[in-house]
Amino acid sequence: MPLVMLHPDPEGKTALELALEQLAPRSFECMVDMLEDFPDFCLSKMMLKSMPSMISSGSSIINKFFDSATYKPPLMTHSLNVPWPSN
Numbered sequence: 001m002p003l004v005m006l007h008p009d010p011e012g013k014t015a016l017e018l019a020l021e022q023l024a025p026r027s028f029e030c031m032v033d034m035l036e037d038f039p040d041f042c043l044s045k046m047m048l049k050s051m052p053s054m055i056s057s058g059s060s061i062i063n064k065f066f067d068s069a070t071y072k073p074p075l076m077t078h079s080l081n082v083p084w085p086s087n
Contacts, residue, residue: 003038005031006046016050029061036065 005015013021019028032054047054054062 003035005035014046014050016047020050020053025057025059028057029059032065033061036068 008014009018016028016031019025019031054066
């Protein structure tokens with residue numbers, strides 16, 4: 001359910017962007033905190049418009065999100081041995 005925050009409304013704005021526009025930092029931090037549990041989704045591409053405000057906020061919750069925000073696609077969870085061509 002938290003991923004709905006990243007879906008734009010008819011005007012093209014996400015809930016994260018609206019929280020920033022309305023100067024609601026607590027709401028914004030709460031939303032970002034809920035997004036931390038989704039390593040199978042590349043969320044940063046859906047948050048590009050909000051990135052400058054996120055970075056400039058200096059919030060510990062935002063920093064925690066960036067520390068843990070690594071996209072781990074399901075195909076990369078297992079090792080893959082690729083044979084190296086012989087010379």
